[in-house]
Each structure stands twice: as C-alpha cells, then as structure tokens.
Amino acid sequence: MSVEQKFIFESLQDSETIRQFLSALVDGFESGAINLSTNGDQIELTPKGLLNFSVKAKRKSDSNKISIKIAWKESCEGNNPENKTLTVYS
Numbered sequence: 001m002s003v004e005q006k007f008i009f010e011s012l013q014d015s016e017t018i019r020q021f022l023s024a025l026v027d028g029f030e031s032g033a034i035n036l037s038t039n040g041d042q043i044e045l046t047p048k049g050l051l052n053f054s055v056k057a058k059r060k061s062d063s064n065k066i067s068i069k070i071a072w073k074e075s076c077e078g079n080n081p082e083n084k085t086l087t088v089y090s
Helices: 015-031
Strands: 034-038 041-045 052-060 063-071
Touching (some): 015 034
16 A cells, blocks of 8 residues: 655745746756655655646636646556556457
8 A cells, every 4th residue: 555645835936936946847857856845844756757747827807827737657567558468258
C-alpha cells in the first residue's frame, strides 16, 4: 500500500517571484527531479514519460485565474503495457 504525501503552499507573490518559481520548475523537468519545500514540509517528484497537462484560464469581473495541472503515474515494472498479454477463453 502506498503512502500519500501532500505538499500545499499558498501565498501572495509578485510576478517576478512567480517567474523564478516557474523557471525552477522547468529546470526540475529537465533534470528529472522536482523538489518542493517550505517550513520543514518537503516533497520530491520525479516526472518521467508521458504527462497529462492542462491549462485553464478564467476572467470574471476584476478577478483573473490561471490553473496549470501536470499529472503522471509512477511506472512500475509490472504495469508496463509491453509486458502484458491478453488471453481470451471461450
């Protein structure tokens, strides 16, 4: 059974600080490891293979929002599609 880890960080930041964070995130994708930490809370993610990617943008009155979601599953040797076979019995 896997253990769930959560990392949550919310704050007000200026656009330059957010740009620096996004740049560090890009570096993490390039290196294959993304490390996030704040106040003793830490998580390391290792994105590999195909990733689900979605972007949503919304403007309502004077409120604006951009949501970026990137998701993937850790690959396991037993879950490799090339190693699976289908047998049909009748």
